[in-house]
Amino acid sequence: MVAKRQKYDDYDDHAEAENTKKRVRLTFDVAPDLRRRIKLAAINNNLTLNEYLGQVLDEVVPVEEDIMQTQHQERTVTRKTLDKVNEISQRILKERNGKPFENTTEMIRQMREERARYLMGEE
Numbered sequence: 001m002v003a004k005r006q007k008y009d010d011y012d013d014h015a016e017a018e019n020t021k022k023r024v025r026l027t028f029d030v031a032p033d034l035r036r037r038i039k040l041a042a043i044n045n046n047l048t049l050n051e052y053l054g055q056v057l058d059e060v061v062p063v064e065e066d067i068m069q070t071q072h073q074e075r076t077v078t079r080k081t082l083d084k085v086n087e088i089s090q091r092i093l094k095e096r097n098g099k100p101f102e103n104t105t106e107m108i109r110q111m112r113e114e115r116a117r118y119l120m121g122e123e
Contacts, residue, residue: 038052038053
């Protein structure tokens with residue numbers, strides 16, 4: 001689905017929220033079958049296509065405060081998260097008989113140099 005947002009006025013989002021009569025156009029492409037289903041659903045609910053889609057989106061899309069709270073929670077590293085990472089690290093070390101993974105930085109650098117030489121025709 002391709003979406004494009006077009007504003008019909010120069011106000012910012014806060015001004016738009018304050019004045020509910022201001023609208024923005026949201027254009028997106030859908031498969032023909034989906035478009036027919038949406039139209040039928042709108043007709044069955046005695047709504048225009050715009051009214052129906054507005055209702056559906058309003059029900060499905062969370063309010064901004066909930067979205068922001070979820071984003072904040074996802075970024076927060078808790079003690080529980082750190083303990084889980086440590087537990088996994090210890091399990092990996094145990095499975096590898098105490099041998100940590102090699103530092104791959106030098107290995108990657110060498111491979112890049114080899115590839116560059118190959119591409120330049122030096123090898």
